[in-house]
Amino acid sequence: MSTGLRPVPRAPDADLSPELLLRIHDLMLRSRVLEERLIAMYKQGDGFFWIGGPGEEAFNVPLGLLIQKGRGPAYDYCHFHYRQSATLLAMGADPVNAMRQMKNTATDPYSGGRNFCNHYSLIEWNVAPVSSPIEPQYVIAIGTAIAQKRAGGRGITIVTGGDAGTAEADFASCLIWSSRPANPLPMLIVVANNKWGISTPWAGQHGEKRISDRGKGFGIESKTIDGNDPEISYREIAAAMEYVRTERKPFLLEAMVSRLFGHSSASGANAVPDEADCLKGFEQKLSDKKLLTRQQMEELRHKYATELQEAHRKVRQEPQPKGDSIYQNVFLDRDKVREGK
């Protein structure tokens, strides 16, 4: 390579097993149906705002499947942005919980009705709180990666964001801090490039040819991949993760993806016709490979849609947080100082 650095192991050429392909499809479909349900909830008045990730499933599902989930530095830390429902489902999250957050119920396990949908937070799986600002995760990730570098083992920090967020200073900070010669960090830096920043096209604001090119200046192994292809995504994420896990150095992975329902409900949350749909493309492949028939796919979609429609009815009945709860959890209840510890 021109950087003169140790080459990244090439992603394996071998086809993914039929079982894995079907699992990926199942999760992509389920995630898409979930996002469609979240949008329906918004449009029916069962939520104040929708933002999410339909169009990023082909990248986000493999990412979720490859994450070593658990609590503490031995496991992967996840600093996500707000388009990663598919990653959470692939990690094993219950889609109903995303609906609870959409409906801002007291039962929402991520924020207790305090935050927007797709703003996940789960300490048991090292999923750090997702923020509405599009850049701070790139600097917060530095801290968990330092902890993991010190702890040793194979746990890594994964940070994701969009192309627009790379204009913020925090992205540059992430590149600088993760590649410090004094202490390079085990961090998989992901940019999901959907080519939009709210309503502003990428092409008019960014002169760099590839976002991944920015990594090269820091000696960071970097790559741009087709994030709309789940097989490519799975192989490339696996290879990049293996590099980060073993070399304990950063990797910058830019995934070209689609944004199928616009930025958020602020822009209508309506289907955008001229974006490539990764689910449709993958289903065509599965059909060509005779792994699934169109009828099976339709039955699966119907099953998940029905399940979530039922869940929607239930979530609608769940309690809202009480106004007098606003002072709860400003601080962790334990006050070690007063306990003399």
Added chain:
Amino acid sequence: MSTMVQAIRMALHVAEERHQLTDVFGEDVGPPLGGAFTATQGIKCAWNSPLDERGIVGAAIGLGLAGCRNVGEIQFCDYAYNTIDLLKLAGLQTWSTNGGWNCPMTIMTPVGSGIRGSIYHSHSFDATATHIPGFKIAIPSTPRDAYGLLLSCIVDPNPCFFLVPKALMRVRTQPGEEIPGEPGDERALSKLIDAPLGDRAKWQPQWPDTPDIFIPFGEARTVRRGRDLTVVSYARTLPLCKKAADELSQEGIEAEVIDLRSLHPVDWPRIEESVRRTGRALFVNEDTEITNFGEHLLRRTVEELFYELLAPPRLLAGAFVPGVGLADELEMASVPQLPSIREAMRQLAHQHA
């Protein structure tokens, strides 16, 4: 007889040895310098970061999320303004997740005027810090309080600000306020824990055996008892208030002086008890006077103690101008000094409703 900066160093040492402090970091914090004010000399877990305040605060949050007790230093609080949304996020981690996460981290930063630091090395941070819910805020005015408050910050499971009045960093402990275990002779202490000038490569500090002292948040200290008025202050202006009170005693005015030590939580019960006794309240700090923390205390005084007051409560604070100018007269005119504090106290003592 330590200075505040030595007391901070000793607290960091105790914390890394006994309280799982894993990281002390920031610009010039590690060797060879050990901090712009030498507060981190000799600390084993101190390391230098890039000159990037957003990176420092972000890393502090991430370390906290990973359960690592850490102290991130912003070299001067004036340079923390580009991190405001990250500080807001730090304060949000527990609340926004409804108690799911917590974030032990301490942001240590020198604050205030007093070293002729010009526009970008003189600002205060107490008004800004008290606008960021989710943080506990410590601001000492003595070496011993710095020691005990910093240890409290480090072991707290929540984000904390440790605001260090730079004008007091070199002020020595008063007799009777020593940290147990520290040598009484300042030269002896210096020989133990101050890095030598020049090549420090082989230098190792010899730490005195000092105990755990945890000064609780929300526990102010009455530094002088008095019957005629209550003066509430902290940081650089606190010793000035004490001195002014001692001087006014010659005129028969006996002022009670309270050192808040922490701004959130704040020791309102102590203020309330005192003002009920004296009937007069003066709040003194050097941050800019509009939406100043003293205004908050003044508001509570009016709302809750109005019928106890013998005179209108007052705030003496910094001028609402964009910066503290470099020239001597500009700095003196921008923030409260001994004469203006003394005069405000004198006027209030003689004023009647």
